[in-house]
Amino acid sequence: MKSLETSHLGSERSESIVPTPLATSLPTLVVGIGSPHGDDQAGWEVIKQLSDRLVGDFTFRKASVPHDILDWLHSELNLHIVDASLDSEPGVRRHAIRQQPDPSVQIDQLQPLSADFAEMTFPDVRSSSSHQLDLLSVLKLASTLGKLPNQFLLWTVSIELSCKNDCMGTGTASRVSECARRIANELQNA
C-alpha cells in the first residue's frame, strides 16, 4: 500500500468551506495510486470507474508507486490524486492543496484551501511506500523541481485491510464509487 495514514488530514466538512479551486482551462490529469490487491486497489478502481463514466479531454492514470506520478506531472495541470488511506473514520476525503506563490516555500509549508487541512503538518503524516518515496516525498520533490501545479486535489478513500483474498471490501467498494462520482461531478461541472 502506498497510502497516507490520514488521521491528521481534514474531514468531509472541508468541502462545504471551500469551493473547487482548480483552474478549468488546464489539461486534467487524474492519478489513482494503488495495486490490484484487496482494498489497496481503491485508487485504481476509482480510475477505472472514471474512465468508464467520462468521455472528454481527461487523462486518467494508474500508479503503482507514488514516484510514477513524476513522469506525468508538470506545473500547468488540473490535477487530482486518489489514494487509499488508513483512517480513524471511514469516508472519502477531499483535500485541496495550494502552494505558496513564493517558489522558495516548499510543500511542507503549503497553505491548504480547506480549513481542516490546515491542521496537517508534514511530520504528522505517516506514510508507507517503497524506497521511502512516499506520496508526500514525491510531491515535495515535484514542488522543488517546479513540476507541481500550484493547486491540486488529493482524494483519500479510507480502507480496511481486513478483506480476504484479493477482493475489495464492500465498505471500500462503496467509498470508491462515491469518490468516482464526486470527482466526475467536479470534472463535468468545472
Add this chain to the structure above:
Amino acid sequence: MTGDTTRTIQVAALTRVEGEGALRIYLKDNRVTDVQLSIYEPPRFFEALLRGRPLEETPDITARICGICPIAYQMTSIHALEQALGIAITPEIRALRRLLYCGEWIESHGVHTHLLHIPDFFRCSSSIELAKRFPKEVIRGLRLKKTGNRLLELLGGRAVHPINAAVGGFYRAPRKAELHTLTDDLKQGLQDAIDVARWVSSFEYPDFDRDYEMVAMHHPEEYPMNEGRIVSTKGLDIAANEFEQHFEERHVAHSTALQCMRIPANTAYFVGPLARVNLNPSTLSPSAKQLMSEVGIEWPCFNPYKSIVARALEVVHAFEEALQIIADYQGCSPARVSYAPRQGEGCWATEAPRGLIYHRYATTEDGKIAFAKIVPPTSQNQRQIELDLADYIPSVLGGGDSETALACERLIRSYDPCISCSTHFLKLEINRQ
C-alpha cells in the same frame, strides 16, 4: 563510546533502500566481532504459492515479487519454463525481450542512481535536498526513468508489473510504428545517460577496494541480459543449469531471508552492475565502451561504491541497444510460439538490474507448476554486504554512532539492495563489550 556495557543505537530508518531489516554490529574492545544484516520481514512464500497453479500464471505472479524489477522475474521464469517445455523462441521475440530488459535497466538504474544513491555523495539526506542543489540533474534523471517506463509500458502493457510477457513470447507484439514513437526520446536519453555517466564518475569515492569474487553472466556476442554462462572473476565458468552445484541458499538464524553462498568453499560473492561490467567489457555498446575508458576508473574495479558508475554505463548501453533494436525491428509474427504442456523441468538465469537471478521449475503433464525455486540477487549479495561492513566499520567508528550508522547505510546502498518490496526500515544496533 567504549566500556564493558552493551550499548544499543537505533536508527529510525535506513532511507532509500527496499525492504525491512536490521543491522546488528557486535564490538568487543572496539573491534568488530560480528555483523548481522537481519531481514525480519516475513517470508513471502512465492515458490509455494506457485505450486499447483497453471504455468501460464507464473510470469505475472513472479513479477509481483518486485515492483522495481518485475521484468527480471518474468523473463527468468519464462525462459526456465520454456526450457522445461522444450520451446524455441524466434529471433524477433528474443530481440523484443532484450528491449524489454533495456527498459527495466533504464528505469531501475535511473531511480536508484538519482533518487536513492547520488544524495550520498553530496551528504544530502534525500533526493529532495539533492534536487534543491542540482535541479537540472535530478530532472535529467527523472527524464531517464520516464523513458524507461515508456518502453516498459509499450512492450509490457504497463510500466509496473507488466502483463504482456508470456511463456512462448508476448501476448501482443508492438507495431513497428509504435516502437518508432520512442526513438526521439531514446536519442535524448542516450545523451542524458552519457552526461550522467560523466557526472557520477567525477564524484569522490571512498578508498575501499576488496578481494571480491564477482559473479555475472557472460555471452560472447552480447552484453548479458537474458542468456549466457555464469562466470566469475575467480575463474568460475558454468552453464546456468549448473547453478545449484556451485551456489547454495541457506537459512541463517538472524534473518528470514536466505543467504546464497558459493559452495563448496562457503564463500560470499558479489553480483550486480559492477560485476557485469567487470566481466563483460567487450560487449558493452560503443558509447558505453568509450565512456568506460574515459571515466578514470581502472577496470576491473573492485570498489563497491563505484557500482554507480557501472550502473551509469549500463544505462548508456541500454539506450544504445534499445535504439538499435527498434531501428532493426520489422515486426514480430507470431508474437508467441505455441506449445503443449508436458512434464518437465527447466532452469534459467538472467541479469536483473541488481544482479544475477536464477529460477528453476518443474511442470506437470497438465501444465501446472510442480516445483519452483527462485534465487534473487539481493540474497546473493547479503553475506558480502555483511563482510564489507565488518571490514569497513572500524574506519568509521571514531565519528560516533550516528556517523557510523550513516556510513553503513551508504555502503549498503551502493549495492542497491532490494530486501523486499514493501517498506524500508533498518534499525542499527551496536553491541559494545
